[in-house]
Amino acid sequence: MSEESTGYDASRIQVIEGPEAVRRRPGMYIGSTTERGLSHMVCEVADRAVNEVLDGRGTRVEITLSSDGAVRVADDGPGVPLDEAGDAAGPGLEALLTRMPCRPAAVGRHHVMLAPFRVGPAAVNALSRRMTAEVRRQGVRWVQEYARGLATTPLTEAGTATGSGTTLTFWPDADVFGTAEVPFDALEERFRELALLNRGLAVTLTDLRRADEPRTVRLRFPDGARDFVAHLDGHAAAPAPTDPIAFTYEDPRMAGTMELAFRWSGCPGERMRSFANSRPTIDGTHVQGFRDGVAAAVTAYARGQGMRTASDAGIDADRIGHGLTAVVSVKLDRPEFRGPTHAVLANADVRDCVAEAVRDHLGRWLKRDAARGASVTRAALSGERGREGLVRPLVEEDEAGFLHR
Known part of the structure; x- marks a missing residue:
């Protein structure tokens, strides 16, 4: 069959990249748009924080599910590098959150891979109506806002910082996930498993979505x-x-x-x-x-x-x-x-x-x-x-x- 008979030629090929590609086919990146996909998103964001702790650059990871639908992942590592080039520990902040994939590859036995596909936080950003980044690094607190995969504000100095670390907070886009919610029990099971397999890892999970039933689970197991x-x-x-x-x-x-x-x-x-x-x-x-x-x-x-x-x-x-x-x-x-x-x-x-x-x-x-x-x-x-x-x-x-x- 010729191109004339089908009416199809190179001009009809569409190249879709970046956040738009993720939003059109989210299942290709996180598996589904159900609770399983939302769990995958949490793991993609927490992957970097967990490996900071396992590398000895941090001591804890805190994950909080808020009443407004936000998911907050915080660590006390040195903070994500701010310049685009990044450093040996990983890419710079905006590159990490907007380019796919833009993250350090797993390095042997000392690194873990939380999510099956490891597409990175840029995919999470693309599927979130909003994402905020806070970096506490070298005594300074920096913030930046994103929406649906793109930066909406420049990286801004926001005062002094006590301690160091990175906090990424994202709000899954209801246009993609509908009414699905992040399942606390599934997260608890996966992070309990990680803490049991890695003695130095301490993870705190908190669910504040129901004011009458707040839940907090602290996971650390010295006997592996x-x-x-x-x-x-x-x-x-x-x-x-x-x-x-x-x-x-x-x-x-x-x-x-x-x-x-x-x-x-x-x-x-x-x-x-x-x-x-x-x-x-x-x-x-x-x-x-x-x-x-x-x-x-x-x-x-x-x-x-x-x-x-x-x-x-x-x-x-x-x-x-x-x-x-x-x-x-x-x-x-x-x-x-x-x-x-x-x-x-x-x-x-x-x-x-x-x-x-x-x-x-x-x-x-x-x-x-x-x-x-x-x-x-x-x-x-x-x-x-x-x-x-x-x-x-x-x-x-x-x-x-x-x-x-």
Whole structure:
């Protein structure tokens, strides 16, 4: 078919850039225009603040949902650079809030990525009827106003500042989101997860939208994955009889660190959460390595106690998950994922490294208490075969590629 017959040629091609592109197709940038998209917007703005704390440049992040629909994200870092060029920590303020993407890329194991797409606060600005920026830097307070992705005032000096930091406040555009509201519970779950995985992170969430029911949650967990297991078991029907087996280990072979905590209880099924660089995953080499290590340790213990002979096959890893609560977190300099949603970790070296560490730590734990070791081993030997009906995933991936619980 020729161009003459279709009436279509290069003159009909439209190039849409900047805020207009985001506003025309918001789902391409934040996934949806529902509560999920609003949660994504909060994460995009908070991403920079969280990484300031993890880099040691700040100590806390505060997120407030106000009665007028605003979302306020504040940190006590050094403050976003003011000039357009920015510095090693990131771009300048106006570039950060108006150019997409204009932000520092994640740098290995020490950075987290809060949102699935990481399109940056410029996309949030484009989808907000208003955004205000306050930067407290080197004793001076600076402010600037934006609307629907564009600056409406120049960067203005507004007096002296006590301390340092950045506060970004945005009002989601009702023309885009209708009556949808930012879901507090979803934010609490995601930031609780981040605080559990990163011991130095302190996050405060406050909801002031209902005067009769204000809510404030402070999230900080010095025991990391051990606290995470206790949190997961807190929703279980039966108490856990032992403290978690927990350890942190750096292995240069996988160019990263692992933090694991796990224990068995009287609850049916399996409660396992896995993460790579603080991102939830549904499977991967870290999970496979964990299962390999548990199976190897329990098999060796069973043979050593005469509960299994050397000629018997090893215990299947899927039979050991009955009643198991586990958190498996790895942080890598060069994470590799299978697929665009980063839901499955693919680094080959991770499997053997995690398996070896789990086998050694669990093996020692089993030998320290004969009754405890025998109990876990008997449960594994009598457990149901196969994963079907035994494993209850706590994180799944839907058709759109989003992870949810």
